[in-house]
Amino acid sequence: MTAFDGARILITGGLGFIGSSLAIRLVGAGARVTVVDAMIPDYGGNLFNIEPVKDRVAVNFGDICDRHAMDWLVRGQDFVFHLAGQVSHIKSMTDPFPDIEYNIKGTAVLMEALRLHNSKARVIFTGTRGQYGSTVHCPVNELAATNPKGIYEISNLSAEKIIQVYNQVHGIPAVLLRLTNIYGPRAQMKHSHYGVANWFVRMALDKSPIRVFGTGRALRDFLYIDDCIDAMLLTAISEKADGEIFNVGVDSPTNFLDLAELLTRVCEGATWEYAPFTPERKAQEPGDFYSDITKIRTLVGWAPTTSLEEGMKRTLDFYRMHRDKYWTPVAPVPVAAPAVAVIESVAAPKPAPPAISSSVRSAVEVDHRRFKDLTFDGFRELAKAEGLSRYQKIGFPDSYRAGYEPAIFADIVAKLPMLEADGKIVLDLGAGCSELPHLLLDLGSHRGHTTLLCDSAEMLTQLPDGPGVHKIAGRYPAESAAALEPYAGRVDAILCYSVLHYIFPEQPLFDFLDRLLELLAPGGACLLGDIPNVSMRKRFFASDAGAKSHFEYTGSTEKPDVTFNNPEPGKLDDAVVLAILSRCRAAGFHAYVLPQAKALPMANRREDILIERP
Numbered sequence: 001m002t003a004f005d006g007a008r009i010l011i012t013g014g015l016g017f018i019g020s021s022l023a024i025r026l027v028g029a030g031a032r033v034t035v036v037d038a039m040i041p042d043y044g045g046n047l048f049n050i051e052p053v054k055d056r057v058a059v060n061f062g063d064i065c066d067r068h069a070m071d072w073l074v075r076g077q078d079f080v081f082h083l084a085g086q087v088s089h090i091k092s093m094t095d096p097f098p099d100i101e102y103n104i105k106g107t108a109v110l111m112e113a114l115r116l117h118n119s120k121a122r123v124i125f126t127g128t129r130g131q132y133g134s135t136v137h138c139p140v141n142e143l144a145a146t147n148p149k150g151i152y153e154i155s156n157l158s159a160e161k162i163i164q165v166y167n168q169v170h171g172i173p174a175v176l177l178r179l180t181n182i183y184g185p186r187a188q189m190k191h192s193h194y195g196v197a198n199w200f201v202r203m204a205l206d207k208s209p210i211r212v213f214g215t216g217r218a219l220r221d222f223l224y225i226d227d228c229i230d231a232m233l234l235t236a237i238s239e240k241a242d243g244e245i246f247n248v249g250v251d252s253p254t255n256f257l258d259l260a261e262l263l264t265r266v267c268e269g270a271t272w273e274y275a276p277f278t279p280e281r282k283a284q285e286p287g288d289f290y291s292d293i294t295k296i297r298t299l300v301g302w303a304p305t306t307s308l309e310e311g312m313k314r315t316l317d318f319y320r321m322h323r324d325k326y327w328t329p330v331a332p333v334p335v336a337a338p339a340v341a342v343i344e345s346v347a348a349p350k351p352a353p354p355a356i357s358s359s360v361r362s363a364v365e366v367d368h369r370r371f372k373d374l375t376f377d378g379f380r381e382l383a384k385a386e387g388l389s390r391y392q393k394i395g396f397p398d399s400y401r402a403g404y405e406p407a408i409f410a411d412i413v414a415k416l417p418m419l420e421a422d423g424k425i426v427l428d429l430g431a432g433c434s435e436l437p438h439l440l441l442d443l444g445s446h447r448g449h450t451t452l453l454c455d456s457a458e459m460l461t462q463l464p465d466g467p468g469v470h471k472i473a474g475r476y477p478a479e480s481a482a483a484l485e486p487y488a489g490r491v492d493a494i495l496c497y498s499v500l501h502y503i504f505p506e507q508p509l510f511d512f513l514d515r516l517l518e519l520l521a522p523g524g525a526c527l528l529g530d531i532p533n534v535s536m537r538k539r540f541f542a543s544d545a546g547a548k549s550h551f552e553y554t555g556s557t558e559k560p561d562v563t564f565n566n567p568e569p570g571k572l573d574d575a576v577v578l579a580i581l582s583r584c585r586a587a588g589f590h591a592y593v594l595p596q597a598k599a600l601p602m603a604n605r606r607e608d609i610l611i612e613r614p
Contacts, residue, residue, distance in 0.1 A: 003237040005030035010077045010121075012036050012064050012110065013045075013084030014057075017187040017195070018126065018179075020049030021225050022081060022232060027053040029233075034058040036073055036084070043087065044188035048325040064106035070113040077118060079236055082110060082125045085159070088193035092152035103155035104162070111166040122173040124236050125163050127156040129180045129249065129289060134446075138219065138253070139292035142178070142245045160245070167243050175235045175242065180249030180291050184225030184311060185318035189326040197222050197259065201315050202327065204263045204270035211275040215410050215439065216257035217420060218446075221250035221290040224311035227304035231296065240299045249291030250304050257410070259308070266313055274406035276435075287446035374502060376456065376475045383433065383458035393459075394432035394498070404601050405435040408497075408530075411597045415610055416493045416527050419443060424492040427452040427484070427519065429476055430499035433462035440495070444468060452487065454480050477515040478507070484519060491519040494526035501532050505570040510583055517589060520613040528580070528609040530596070535574040537605035538562050546604070577609065584611050 009026055013019045014035020023033050035057055039045040050057055062069045064084045074080060084106060086098040107125075114121055132140055133147035148154045160176050167174040183197035192199040203210040231248045235241040260272040297303050306314075319326065374382070374395050382393045391401040401408075413419050419426065419440075426444060431437040431453040441464065444451040450468045453460055457473040465471075474480040494516065503512055520526060540546040541560040551557065567573065577593060584591035590612040596603035 001029050001233055001237070004079075004233070007031045007078040008034075008076055009079045009081065010034050010036065010073055011081045011083060012106075013043075013082075015039065015045040015047060015049055015059070016083065016087075017044050017049075017184075018182060018225065018228065019081070019083045020046070020186050021184070022083075022229055023050055023057055024053050025229050025233065027056050032058075034060060034073065034077075036060040036062050036064065036069075038063045038084070042188070042191060042193070046186070046188070046325070048322070049186045065101060065109055067109050067113070070109050071117055074110070074113045074118045074121065077121045080110070080114065080121050080123045081232065081236075082107065082123055082163075086152065086155070088152065090193045092150050092155070096151040099151045099155035103152075104158045107159040107162050111162060111172065114172055115166060115170050119170060119172050122175070122236060122242075123163060123167075124175045124232055125160060125177065126232070127160050127176065127178045128153060129178050129247070129291060131157040131160070131178055132289070134287055135289060138288050139251055139290050140247070141292035142247055142295055164243075173242050175238075176245045177232065177235065177248050178245065178291075179228065180221045180223050180247070180289075182223050182225055182228050184315050186225070189319065196220075196256075197312075198315070200259060200263055201267075201312070201319060203272075204267040205316065205319055205323065207269045207271075210260045210263060210270065210272035212256050212260050212272055213275050215406065215413055215443065216260070216274065217255045217410070217413060219253035219255050219288040219290055221253050222259065222308055222311075223248065223250050223304055224306040224308075224314070227306050230305075231300075231302045234300045234302045235296070238300045244295075244299065246296040246300070247291040247293050248296065248302075249293055251291060251293050253288070253290035254308055262309060262312060266309065267316055274410070276406070375506060376502070379502075380456045380458045383456060383462065390434045390462075393462075394434050395502075396434075396498075400601050401434060406439065407597065408600055409436055409439040411600060412495065412497065412527060412529060413443070414597075415529075415594060415608065416495065416525055418493050418523075418525065419447070419449075421447065421492075423448045425450045425452070425487060425490055425521070427454065427487070427491050427494045429454045429494060429496045429516070430502075431455045431459065431463065432498075433459050436497065437463055441466065441469060452484070452491070454484070477512060481515055488518050490521050492521050492524045494519065494524070495529065496526065497529035500528050501572050504572055504576070509576070509580075513580065513583060514587070517584065517587065517611065517613070520589075520611075522613055524613050526611040528611070530602070530606050531572055531577065531609065532602075532606050533573060533577055534568055534571045536607060538564060540604045549604070577607075580609055589613055 004026055009031045011019045011023055011033065014023055015037035019035060023035055026033050037045045039061060060073060064070060085103040086092065092099045114123065130150065130153035131146050131148050132144050133149045133153065135144060146157055148157055163174050163176060166172045181197055183195065187195050187198040189198060189202045200210050228248060235246060264270045264272065293303065379395065382388060382395065385393070389398050391398050418424055424447065426449050428437055428440055428451065432455065437453065441451060445466060448468065450470065452470050452472060453463060454472045454476055460471040460473055472480045472483045503509070516526065542562045547559050581591045581593065592610050594608045594610050596606060596608060
């Protein structure tokens with residue numbers, strides 16, 4: 001860009017990710033660049049970042065809070081790109097003072113220095129999309145309310161307001177940018193406190209499992225660094241941009257699952273796994289976010305041009321070449337079985353099951369005996385029992401569910417996609433008290449759902465209350481149908497997971513089914529999930545794969561005993577599954593049998609039924 005040829009430019013935070021990338025571009029455009037950076041540990045400052053232009057950049061190791069230093073450094077500058085600050089929203093929740101010191105005070109020091117010594121310089125400030133906080137509608141434009149959820153985001157909003165005052169009151173030219181998730185070469189890679197896309201890259205290159213938090217389906221816009229620099233430079237020279245706030249992002253979002261899967265395709269040996277949110281991350285998780293960039297496209301003429309796949313390939317190439325300048329590679333840590341499951345579409349090798357000791361096998365057998373032939377009242381007793389895990393309270397040995405429920409929930413959401421829409425009415429029938437209903441409640445909270453939880457009072461007391469959450473105690477339909485009657489014809493999604501085989505021997509199946517389907521709204525869907533079909537189980541154990549699984553799990557050398565054409569009273573089999581399909585279709589509903597994702601713990605002998613109201 002010829003507009004910068006010969007221009008004098010100051011970049012605060014100029015040895016960090018974005019600052020160094022900007023410095024390299026500006027030097028190439030003929031600018032005289034000075035960078036100032038305090039080189040605070042873990043903030044991303046790295047002298048290697050400016051290696052291509054190290055002899056053509058003036059470096060000042062200084063603190064933006066130093067009034068005397070900033071009074072000197074701003075003199076004679078044509079542009080000031082203000083990037084310095086505390087940039088970790090995770091750290092800000094445990095130590096807010098660096099945010100206040102660098103982001104608020106540092107900005108005030110800079111702007112006052114400009115007011116006193118160089119009021120003609122144009123300031124370009126890079127804030128964060130986190131200033132918006134949780135959003136109701138996406139894409140998010142610049143007129144959306146700002147309701148930040150962390151001290152880091154609050155401090156950036158405060159810095160933006162400070163600069164606005166100096167622009168409007170003192171006439172200092174300024175452009176205010178709200179950046180989305182920037183990724184690419186030269187980002188810090190030592191920790192995961194910020195820069196999720198780059199951290200995924202590090203995990204991929206280290207061949208450590210990429211950790212996908214929650215369900216992984218939250219939407220984000222990931223912007224490649226070169227596109228970000230383009231936006232900064234174009235707004236810096238645009239007269240129409242003076243005093244304006246601009247989103248700098250991508251208006252075609254991607255979820256974290258897709259990002260992880262992309263890396264498994266373009267980086268050999270990359271794998272991923274689900275992980276629960278840490279308390280700090282969960283407190284700040286805003287749900288879906290992606291930017292409306294109409295304003296910057298219209299006024300400035302900027303739009304991103306780098307696809308996510310291309311940007312990731314460039315990023316991987318950079319760190320493959322310069323990894324030792326950014327982190328010390330570590331050997332992947334082996335994960336003890338049962339490994340955290342991934343959904344079927346992930347091209348990741350599944351760990352071989354470990355040998356089971358006789359003591360562990362004995363404990364498993366005890367679990368099976370305790371959980372055999374449970375009734376509604378039996379579950380009430382389990383819910384009250386001391387010393388049981390949350391999985392045992394819902395009738396499963398820990399080995400069947402521990403670590404798998406995020407993957408199970410992802411499979412559920414894939415089959416009930418309306419769960420990811422806003423403002424739905426959702427019924428969880430037989431909710432239990434494991435991680436699964438918590439994941440449903442978290443998603444409902446982000447989406448503004450009305451969530452109906454139906455189970456025994458003993459189970460429901462172990463689940464959290466909250467806005468939009470309604471607990472309905474009692475078995476269905478005998479004891480709870482009346483409480484659900486106001487929702488007849490209004491429920492968008494019904495989840496009945498790992499429940500049907502307990503209902504079947506206790507009450508008339510068709511009565512239960514008919515009453516349940518009366519609740520569905522037009523376009524609604526019901527998932528009868530995790531059905532232990534004994535016919536399917538027999539087919540599996542009659543196969544070589546089933547026999548091998550039986551040998552590994554039990555330690556026995558004898559083939560499993562399988563007898564076909566031998567009905568088992570009280571058990572769900574192919575005949576019952578087909579009868580359910582026929583009953584639903586005869587009543588005007590669509591009904592299908594769906595397989596579970598293959599990586600789920602019992603996908604080889606359990607299946608789901610999806611019922612849809614047209």
